Amino acid sequence: MSEHAETPADIPPYRYTAAMANAVEAQWQDYWQEHGTFHAPNPVGPLADPSHPRSGAPKQFVLDMFPYPSGAGLHVGHPLGFIGTDVFARFQRMAGFNVLHTMGFDSFGLPAEQYAVQTGTHPRVTTERNVERYRAQLRMLGLGHDDRRSVATTDVEFYRWTQWIFLQVFNSWFDAEQGRARPIAELVEKLAAEDPTWAGKSETERRAIINDHRLAYVSEAPVNWCPGLGTVLANEEVTSDGRSERGNFPVFKRNLKQWMMRITAYGDRLIDDLDTLDWPEAIKLMQKNWIGRSTGAHIAFPVADHASAEPIRVFTTRPDTVYGATYMVVAPEHELVDGIVPASWPEGTHAVWTGGHDTPAQAVAAYRAQAAAKTDVERQADAKVKTGVFTGAYAVNPVNGARIPVFIADYVLAGYGTGAIMAVPGQDERDWEFAEVFELPIIRTVQPSAGFDGKAYTGEGPAINSGMLDGLGIAEAKEKIIAWLEAEGHGQGATTYRLRDWLFSRQRYWGEPFPIVYGTDGQAIALPESMLPLELPEVADFSPKTFDPDDASSSPETPLSRAKEWVEVELDLGDGPKTYIRETNTMPQWAGSCWYQLRYLDPANEQAFVDPANEAYWVGPQAPGDSGGVDLYVGGVEHAVLHLLYARFWHKVLFDLGHVSSFEPYHRLFNQGYIQAYAYTDERGAYVPAEEVAEEQPSVFTWHGEKVNREYGKMGKSLKNVVTPDEMVERYGADTFRVYEMSMGPLEVSRPWDTRAVVGSYRFLQRVWRTMIDEETGAVTVVDTAASDDLRRLLHRTIAGVREDMAALRFNTAVAKLIELTNAVTKAGATPREIAEPLVLMLAPVAPHIAEELWRKLGHDASLTFADFPVADPALLTADLVTYPVQVNGKVRGRIEVAADAAEDEVRAAALAAVTDSLSGKDPKKVIVIPGRLVSVVA
Numbered sequence: 051m052s053e054h055a056e057t058p059a060d061i062p063p064y065r066y067t068a069a070m071a072n073a074v075e076a077q078w079q080d081y082w083q084e085h086g087t088f089h090a091p092n093p094v095g096p097l098a099d100p101s102h103p104r105s106g107a108p109k110q111f112v113l114d115m116f117p118y119p120s121g122a123g124l125h126v127g128h129p130l131g132f133i134g135t136d137v138f139a140r141f142q143r144m145a146g147f148n149v150l151h152t153m154g155f156d157s158f159g160l161p162a163e164q165y166a167v168q169t170g171t172h173p174r175v176t177t178e179r180n181v182e183r184y185r186a187q188l189r190m191l192g193l194g195h196d197d198r199r200s201v202a203t204t205d206v207e208f209y210r211w212t213q214w215i216f217l218q219v220f221n222s223w224f225d226a227e228q229g230r231a232r233p234i235a236e237l238v239e240k241l242a243a244e245d246p247t248w249a250g251k252s253e254t255e256r257r258a259i260i261n262d263h264r265l266a267y268v269s270e271a272p273v274n275w276c277p278g279l280g281t282v283l284a285n286e287e288v289t290s291d292g293r294s295e296r297g298n299f300p301v302f303k304r305n306l307k308q309w310m311m312r313i314t315a316y317g318d319r320l321i322d323d324l325d326t327l328d329w330p331e332a333i334k335l336m337q338k339n340w341i342g343r344s345t346g347a348h349i350a351f352p353v354a355d356h357a358s359a360e361p362i363r364v365f366t367t368r369p370d371t372v373y374g375a376t377y378m379v380v381a382p383e384h385e386l387v388d389g390i391v392p393a394s395w396p397e398g399t400h401a402v403w404t405g406g407h408d409t410p411a412q413a414v415a416a417y418r419a420q421a422a423a424k425t426d427v428e429r430q431a432d433a434k435v436k437t438g439v440f441t442g443a444y445a446v447n448p449v450n451g452a453r454i455p456v457f458i459a460d461y462v463l464a465g466y467g468t469g470a471i472m473a474v475p476g477q478d479e480r481d482w483e484f485a486e487v488f489e490l491p492i493i494r495t496v497q498p499s500a501g502f503d504g505k506a507y508t509g510e511g512p513a514i515n516s517g518m519l520d521g522l523g524i525a526e527a528k529e530k531i532i533a534w535l536e537a538e539g540h541g542q543g544a545t546t547y548r549l550r551d552w553l554f555s556r557q558r559y560w561g562e563p564f565p566i567v568y569g570t571d572g573q574a575i576a577l578p579e580s581m582l583p584l585e586l587p588e589v590a591d592f593s594p595k596t597f598d599p600d601d602a603s604s605s606p607e608t609p610l611s612r613a614k615e616w617v618e619v620e621l622d623l624g625d626g627p628k629t630y631i632r633e634t635n636t637m638p639q640w641a642g643s644c645w646y647q648l649r650y651l652d653p654a655n656e657q658a659f660v661d662p663a664n665e666a667y668w669v670g671p672q673a674p675g676d677s678g679g680v681d682l683y684v685g686g687v688e689h690a691v692l693h694l695l696y697a698r699f700w701h702k703v704l705f706d707l708g709h710v711s712s713f714e715p716y717h718r719l720f721n722q723g724y725i726q727a728y729a730y731t732d733e734r735g736a737y738v739p740a741e742e743v744a745e746e747q748p749s750v751f752t753w754h755g756e757k758v759n760r761e762y763g764k765m766g767k768s769l770k771n772v773v774t775p776d777e778m779v780e781r782y783g784a785d786t787f788r789v790y791e792m793s794m795g796p797l798e799v800s801r802p803w804d805t806r807a808v809v810g811s812y813r814f815l816q817r818v819w820r821t822m823i824d825e826e827t828g829a830v831t832v833v834d835t836a837a838s839d840d841l842r843r844l845l846h847r848t849i850a851g852v853r854e855d856m857a858a859l860r861f862n863t864a865v866a867k868l869i870e871l872t873n874a875v876t877k878a879g880a881t882p883r884e885i886a887e888p889l890v891l892m893l894a895p896v897a898p899h900i901a902e903e904l905w906r907k908l909g910h911d912a913s914l915t916f917a918d919f920p921v922a923d924p925a926l927l928t929a930d931l932v933t934y935p936v937q938v939n940g941k942v943r944g945r946i947e948v949a950a951d952a953a954e955d956e957v958r959a960a961a962l963a964a965v966t967d968s969l970s971g972k973d974p975k976k977v978i979v980i981p982g983r984l985v986s987v988v989a
Contacts, residue, residue, distance in 0.1 A: 062825035066816045066900070071783025075899040079189055087915050088194040090150040094663045096654045097198065103916045104148035111668050112139045112151045113647050113716070115685025115693070119155045119180035119202075121165070124187045125765050126773045126791070126803055127725035131684045133788050134722055134797050134861065136193045138682065140895035141856040143194075144919035150668060152199040152650050153188060155181050159639045160296070163560040167593040173560040177204055187775060192784050192898050194915070199650045203562075203642030208649060210583030211659040212641050213565040217576050219703055220266040220566075224315035231706035237263055254571040261573060265312045265703060268574055271553060272464075275304040278599035280606065281557040282306065284638070292428045302602040303426065309564065309635065311552035313699045317341050318545075320698055326677040328718040336690045342548020347532050349472065349541040351378060351445040353390050354453050360386060362445050362456065364472045365546050369535065370527035373516040374495035375472040376485065378445050378456045379438065381464040382421040387414060390443040390456065402488055403440035403455070410442030414458060421460040429460045436461070436484045447472075448540040449531075450517065459484065467546060475506060482506040496524070552696065554638060559592045559609035561636030567621065568631045575623065575630070584632075587616035610634040643693055644700040647680055647715065662711070670711040678712025687721040694719075720859060723800035725791070729769040730758040740771035741805065762802060773805060785897035786812045792861040792896055814865075815900055817872050818893060821881045822904055830907050837882040843926050844874055845885055850922035852892050861896065868893060883908070888920040936961045936985045943968040946985070954979050961985035 278299030346367035407413035438459030475485035476494035535541035595607035855864035894901035944964035
């Protein structure tokens with residue numbers, strides 16, 4: 051890095067250095083802020099601006115998955131996507147679009163609450179301090195955001211509308227016949243018209259019935275209860291060994307009263323509408339798998355010798371295999387188990403089925419205790435080791451009357467499907483393994499393909515051992531058995547989903563309060579919109595009550611429940627002042643992130659969460675059948691399921707109720723890769739500072755002379771390999787940092803950070819500067835003479851390539867083309883203006899500060915933000931022509947003109963066509979092409 055070896059006296063006064071870059075960048079960042087350069091005009095409202103150069107232009111809404119503002123700030127891995135969207139947004143502005151690009155903060159969350167518990171600092175203080183730190187870093191990087199539109203989910207004026215949207219969901223029901231949400235008022239009208247007893251029901255009875263239909267409802271739901279933390283955890287917060295990710299405390303399954311969202315009602319639309327989206331296929335597949343739509347049949351298996359018992363109901367995607375059901379398995383917690391267990395083992399019970407217990411009741415109790423000690427995650431992870439016990443009861447297979455034993459086993463979960471399965475070991479590997487362990491019969495119902503010598507057969511083939519279905523293919527057999535089950539009253543065709551309703555409660559302080567109170571009857575009552583926002587009260591203790599980590603019987607006590615003056619409140623909800631109890635859970639962090647992009651459209655609107663005209667302009671459908679939504683959404687693949695699924699659900703409810711015109715929130719999705727880093731450990735396994743490690747020879751690394759080991763992964767303080775954008779900007783300037791991150795590789799691919807490689811981007815920008823500025827005097831050296839034909843052709847090929855690359859988010863190849871052009875300009879000597887100005891404009895999206903400075907020095911008064919991006923001249927995109935003499939047996943017999951980049955086969959064909967007469971019908975023995983020089987034909 052020779053530029054760092056130079057002394058200040060050696061450096062020309064007008065060289066592009068880090069010091070100059072930092073000064074120029076600060077000046078242009080001030081300019082952009084003072085002039086509101088990146089303000090995007092709305093059609094109506096306070097952000098409308100008819101005089102704006104892009105007012106009424108075609109729009110582009112470019113969106114980042116907004117970050118959580120942690121106290122650590124950004125490291126160099128975080129801005130990769132942010133810079134990518136900024137480059138794309140700047141390009142689109144120059145291409146003529148009105149571009150909305152801003153950045154908000156997903157600022158509710160556990161870290162700030164934990165810090166508050168530890169220090170007594172209010173979470174709002176910590177959060178707002180962190181937000182300001184992030185904003186300063188984002189400004190430092192030159193990101194062109196419309197700062198008027200920035201929001202944080204913790205802003206009271208923002209979460210007022212989160213609460214309002216919750217009320218829209220709460221005050222809606224899903225009409226299965228119409229396949230959409232409708233207002234609860236329409237349900238009340240429907241019930242009053244259809245139920246003759248409705249008029250005679252009390253208000254409490256009516257409210258209970260209505261609440262059971264709402265899209266947001268209270269339910270006794272199985273949850274992950276962590277006494278050691280005093281809160282319920284989402285599935286993703288529980289480790290594979292059934293402990294809390296934070297604190298490593300035991301987690302127990304408990305049925306607790308929780309708020310739920312009826313997302314399952316939207317299962318079909320959430321799958322089917324994926325076809326309208328421009329998303330990576332892998333992400334669509336992840337969403338489909340999470341929703342898990344399955345078509346098949348519900349089948350009822352009567353319990354033998356228990357005429358009064360409810361039948362065991364199963365759902366199967368393969369009803370055609372029912373003849374091969376040789377046993378059943380129900381979840382240990384299944385509600386039917388207690389009613390079917392006999393007093394003693396039936397005669398002939400196989401010893402391996404009993405688990406060594408004297409009675410079925412003892413066996414069931416012992417196995418239940420064993421299963422209760424595991425989480426659902428553990429039960430599924432341990433499913434390879436088949437355990438279970440016979441209940442002592444038999445079921446009757448409805449298609450052939452066979453008595454089949456009923457087992458309980460922990461690999462069947464009560465909360466999944468019906469909590470029971472019919473086991474067909476001949477066609478299911480898991481069932482085969484269980485049958486082997488417990489020595490149960492195995493009957494194949496599908497003829498295996500020729501040569502198959504495995505165990506369970508899961509492929510295609512004709513039905514066998516299946517009575518009326520024998521000989522039919524799988525599809526035909528399914529259709530026939532479903533018709534028979536329905537006709538005989540033993541079942542019905544059905545569609546089921548892996549997706550479960552969304553658990554929407556958290557026992558925490560730092561979250562949105564529910565706009566809900568409870569009356570004396572215990573039913574949930576919505577606050578009127580006039581009472582929003584419902585603000586969080588001040589509390590002295592931010593932590594939920596914790597319990598002995600092993601006290602599974604404990605129950606949550608939330609921080610809000612201790613704010614007695616806030617919890618017990620007198621309100622007039624239309625029938626006079628009464629005392630109510632507020633909901634003391636808070637919403638999950640997901641709530642604000644479900645809709646934040648809509649608030650960006652109209653952040654100053656106090657009358658609505660977004661004006662319909664602004665919504666229609668920015669995210670409304672652009673053509674019939676178009677989903678509408680954000681034009682480009684960039685973020686990490688870790689949000690492939692939950693955030694995107696929850697946001698799509700809320701958006702569809704808003705669409706059904708007429709609040710938005712788009713039926714999907716994000717039309718185009720792009721997942722950026724990650725910047726990862728090398729870390730180094732000494733012989734003790736302790737991490738050493740990565741920046742102090744030297745590579746003595748290929749793949750040999752040392753730290754202070756001691757050999758160290760290299761590993762590859764994420765950045766982290768504990769790994770001593772964090773590099774911050776602040777230090778990179780100080781050492782090289784923001785533009786160099788931006789160019790390096792964009793040129794490291796394709797945006798969607800993860801790549802390792804290498805601080806030493808940043809200098810290449812730094813030198814590139816120095817070369818661009820030198821092509822136009824004299825380093826000794828600071829004078830502009832651009833000339834008005836014409837460029838050479840070769841340079842002009844290269845320029846227009848570069849313009850065409852960079853435009854295409856920018857639109858496709860191929861920023862690394864765009865930078866490579868700009869480097870090629872810059873190198874050619876450097877070799878050409880003086881830089882013609884017809885080359886300099888397009889070069890600056892093409893550089894602007896990636897390195898905006900140096901581009902603005904050069905544009906100003908080239909004589910332009912205004913910012914280049916809205917300058918037209920260069921357009922290639924088609925006439926200059928054709929390749930140069932080369933003339934080949936064509937020899938036949940050593941004598942020139944013709945000449946051909948072909949493109950300089952023509953393939954050898956093309957040159958050979960043209961040459962032979964030109965000397966046909968000279969060959970006199972003979973086939974050539976050899977044709978030799980010497981690229982760019984001649985073609986020799988030996989006849």
